[in-house]
Amino acid sequence: MKKIITVIILFMTFFQTSTIIAQDILKGNDLSTIKVDNLTSNEIDKIKSQLANSQISIDQAEPMVLSKGMSPMEFAKLKARLASSTINSNNVSSTGTVGDITVATDQNVVEYNSPKKNDDILVFGSELFDNPSLNFAQDLKLATPVNYILGPGDELQIAVYGVQEFNSNIAVTAEGKISIQFVGQISVSGMTIEAATQKIKGAIAKVYGTVKSGQSQVSVTLSKIRTIKVTVIGGNQPGNYSVSSLATVFNALHLAGGPGKNGSYRNIELIRNNKVLRKIDVYRFLVKGDQADNIGLRDNDVIRIPAYSQRVVLSGEVKRPGIFEMKNGETFSDLLSFASGFNEFAYTASVNVEQKTGKEFKVLDINEENYSSYIPKSGDVFKVSRILDRFENRIKIEGAVFRPDTYSFKEGMRVSDLVTKAEGLKEDAYTKRAKIIRLKSDLTSEIVNVDLNAALKGDLNANVELKREDVFTIYSVLEFREEYKISIDGEVKNPGKYPYYENLTLNDLIVQVGGFTGSASKRVEIARMIKSDSIKENDSKRVEVFNLELTPENEQIKNFPLEPFDVVNIRRLAVYEKPSVVKISGSVVYPGNYVLANKKESVYSIVMRAGGLTTDANFQGLKIKRPIKSDQIEDIENVSINVNGDNSQEKLSKKLEDEIKFATIPVNWEKIVKDKDHYSNVTLFGGDEIIVSKFNEGVKIVGNVLLTSEIPYRKNKNFNYYIDAVGGIDSKGWKKKAYIIYPNGKAAVAKSFLFFKSYPKVLPDSQIVVPTKPETDKMSSGELVSIASVVTSLALLIVTAFK
Structure with missing residues (x-):
């Protein structure tokens, strides 16, 4: 029995604690026993209301709540539930103050599925209701207007504070009354919130004396x-x-998706108490932004959308083409205003309209002066055409004038008038003749020649009268001159072609190209073309050549006059070569860079200049690495080696340029030491590198073998010994094409004769490479069957022939 009583007490304590936090989280003294997970949604809403009434946020209340014993974990849960309640709540609340009346609203939000879009999106006004981003829902966060009419379902919060206190939420009953404790029932239905407030204050003042004396407020x-x-x-x-009771006509229309396919946008009826209260014209809002028709709704209002009476179509060059609904008495000018008028390319002098009769169609033209009087009929199709791509008063001048352009044409305009408009002739204008290209009446063109000099001096015969669309061209004397050039090549800083000027000398040209290079000699060759009116059969010369020698004393040669199309060539010094450097690295006494002392500097000479080979040098491991030059790649590119569409030429040149970059020249040092004239003692070039490798007793085996490794060198052991030492070749290995790369870069391949195969000799520091066997296409079973059938047929044919 004691256990049951203990459980009941604990339960009551827990329930009381939950009730305390739900009723007053700010005034509770002990919040340590609170379990947020056990709080109901209503209790969470009460906590949220309490925080709102105290005008503090949950973050601001955190220090106070934690100081009263609530654990940080439970506070985090409480904060999360309050946030979740805010997001998922179906209530939208707003508060505001108007005068001395405090208004706070709480409205259940009604959600609707988006209505089906209007079938005809061209109807003007349909986009207002088809666009989901447009919404006429009332903003419940705004203060409730003071002229808000109370009715059944509204709820008032009435509070008395001061000396006497009273607080209660009272709903307006179905009879339109509210019932206040100790005060009684008060009828508020049909009253504004402002009038109801005054009535309630008066009724409370009769019961609460401190309200009447001002010691308490309502x-x-x-x-x-x-x-x-x-x-x-x-x-x-x-x-x-x-x-919501704050909703308007447009709000309800938007929820219903606007008028139906045949619904009117101009004569929508708002029916209240079985009478048409107002006719709504949506176009008034769309065209002028006037919301006079967007009035508030009342309970049981009916919005009736009748079928349209007449619609017309406006297409072509207007800013907003579409289908428009017209009222009786509206004109084409009103229709244009609905479409926001003509666009900038419209032909506005007249508009074409297709009209329906009882049997067929007919076409009318409405002139501009009738736009304000023509009344469209239902079914009319108006077409606004585009202006013509032509000019009624255009004339053009081009060529040697200061402002060549298109100008306006006037009747009686002459050549001199157009030149004056273009601000006169340029200095290079050719005045003896100009031309006019004119379009004739049969649409062919003719040319009219003009003596411009006489026309500008006032000669009426020369000062031709112009016509619309004439193109007047004034030539420039520069157009009749040949462009003269001088070429200079050889040892100058900027060789090339340069403009020729009168009195141009050799010295002028040399200064213009930036002077000579350091390798320029005194020899100058000038080639000049031969000009003659007759052909001399015995003279085979193509050009005249002048060989000059420039010296500081010979100023006359420096001032040698040049002529158009001369070709000047500055010769190079006979001996002018910058020092070339080679490099030697590896096992020599003094590795590094060495300058080639003579044109026949050889490998032996450089090795000796480097102090000779060291004791650990591999005598069989000397090689030369020579850069591949660009001219060698060009030679390959200039030779066509395409085979069966395979562009091997391009692949080879790209490989040389991007991957290989160097050529390897093997050197036989032992032969060179015995004979300095041996072919291995090659002549070196600038950029070469002599590499002397150290002695290495290992032999590397790479490629398609089971184990890529390096095997110690053993004298008198053959090729197969090293292959077997790494486990032999794998399934893709091609042994008969295996080769050896020796330390000096030379390679040797396996050879075969009849049934005998010989492999190259293996040396220390060599590298054995086993390549991949090429893939071959195997015959399919179908191909084998086909071959067998052919062989069988041939055999039968032979047997038959010998019978």
Whole structure:
């Protein structure tokens, strides 16, 4: 029995604790026993309301709550639940103050599925309801207007504070009354929030004497606004809708998806108490932004969307083409205003309209002066055409004038008038003749020649009268001159072709190209073309050649006059060669860079200059690494070696340029020591590198072998010994094509004669390479069957022939 009593006490304590935090989290003294997971959604909402009434956030309340014993973990849970409640709540609340009236609203949000879009998106006004980003839902976060009419379903929060206190949330009953404790029932339905507040204050003052004396104050707050029901008929999604009592006509129309396919946008009826209260014209809002028709709704209002009476189509060069609904008495000018007028390319003098008769169509032309009087008929199709791509008063001048351009043409305009408009002739203008290209009446063109000099002096015969679309061209004397050039090549800093000027001398040209290079000699060769009116059969010369020698004393040669198309060539010094450097590295006494002392400097000479080979040098491991020059790659590119469409030429040149870059020349040092004239003692070039490797007793085996390794060298052991030492070749290895790379870069391959195969000799520091066996296409079973069939047929044919 004691255990049962203990459990009951603990349960009551827990329940009381939960109730305490739900009722007053700020005033509780002990919050250590609170379990947030056990709090209901209503209790969380009460905590949130308490924080809102105290005008503090949960973050601001954190130090106070933790000081009263709540653990940080439970506080984090509480904060998360409050945040989740804010996001997932179906209540939207707003507060505001108007005068001395505090208004707070709480409205259940009604969600609807997006209505089906209007079938005809060209109808003007349909985009207002088809666009999901447009929404006319009321903003419940704004203060409730003071002229808000109370009704059943609204809820008021009435509070008395001061000497006497009273606080209660009171709903307006179905009879339109509120019931206040000790005060009684007060009828507020149909009253504005402002009038109801004054009435409630007066009634409370009769009971609470301190209110009348001013020692206590009364606060009336609208804490929850009611939901009303409206009916939409003729909409894209007709039906009954539950909306806020603050909703407007456009809000309900948007929920219904706007008018249906045949619904009117101009004569929408708002019916209240079985009477048409107002006719709504959506175009008034779309064209002028006027929301006079967007009035508030009442409970049981009916929005009726009738079928349209007349629609017309406006297409072509207007800013907003589409289908438009017209009212009686509206003109084509009104239709243009709905479409925002003509665009910049429209032909505005007249508009074409296709009109329906009882039997067929007819076409009318509406002139500009009739736009304000023509009344469109239902089914009219107006087409606004584009202006013509031509000019009524254009004339053009081009060539040697200061402002060549297109100008406006006037009747009676002459050549001199157009030249004046173009701000006169340039200095290079050719005045003896100009031309006019003119379009004739039969659409062919003719040329009219003009004596420009006489025309500008006032000669009426020469000062030709111009016509529309004439193109007047004034030549430049520079157009009749040949462009003269001088060529200079050889040992100058900037060789090339340069413009020729009168009195140009050799010295002028040399200065213009930046002077001579350091390798320039005194010899100058000038080639000049031969000009003659007759052909001399005995004279085979193509050009005249002048050989000059420039010296500081010979100023006359420096001032040698040049002529157009001369070719000047500055010769190079007979002996002018910069020092060339080679490099030697590896096992020599003094490795490094060495300058080639003479043109026949050889390998032996450089090795000796480097102090000779060291004791650990491999005599069989000397080689020369020579850079591949660009001219060698060009030689390969200039030779076509394409085979069966395989561009081997391009692949080879690219490989030399990007991958190999160097050529290896093997050197037989032992032969060179015995005979300095041996072919291995090659002549060196600048950029060469002599590499002397150290003696290495290992033999490397790479490629398609089972184990890539380095085997110690053993004298008199043959090729197969080293292959077997690494486990032999693998399934892809091609042994008969195996080769050896010796230390000096020379290679040797296996050879075969009849059934005998010989492999190259193995030396220390060699490298044995086993390549990959090429893949061959094996015959399929079908191909084997085909061959067998052919052989069988041939055999039968032979047997038959010998019978």
